[in-house]
Amino acid sequence: MAMHAESDPIRSRLDLQPAGSPELWPSIEWFASDDESIVLARNGRDPGHGVDAIGTGPATITTLLSVQRWQPRWIVSAGTAGGFNARGGHVGQVIVADGPVIHHDRRIPLPGFDQLARGGHPSADLRDVATRLGFVSGPCSTGDSLDAPPADIEAMAAHGTLAKDMEAAAVAGVADRLGVRFTACKVITDIVDGEIATAEEFRANLATASAVLADAVPALLADLPA
């Protein structure tokens, strides 16, 4: 997970206790259940800037070092995301990833490198689980900006993105490379193609969306195939 505000409600809901940090990158924080069957890995605060280390770079490092330490059977990229009016999105909606997760903001029009830029690493097929829990399953995509310039909007429309975040594709890439099953669970905080400015809408809805996430993630974890 990327942000304190997103992860603190889940920590208390699942009673996850501090479980150390990687020696190499001590700003990453781990929190574990008693039996260590669930570990929450948080990017932590960037030591230079003092804010939550959001985005794909920190997400990659956190995922890599967390797999090395905990050897999980599943990785879940959990957090908030932007949704789309045009595709039925609304604030508070819970999205579970379906299909490949792409980087919608990386463009390298050279053979081979175009696909490298896109990423497109798989997520597990959890459509039945999502339906049972009352969540929506659908395409997720990732970019390193909170805004969405026209080229990104176009890439997300072509992908059918239901959840636009800043981490999932990076986490999926590491999970794929290391052979760990992956999914993303995102709660919508803001509507990308809506009237309200993204940063303002995000701030207004972060607390309520994080509360929804604290219900959704434990339910999803309990229903993941063994």
Ligand code: SAH
């Ligand atoms: N802290 C900043 C903004 C956080 S960025 C502020 O207060 O303004 C948003 C974080 O939530 C990222 O980790 C990202 O994964 C997720 N997110 C929520 N809505 C998003 C959107 N519309 N676009 C991209 N990421 C979004």
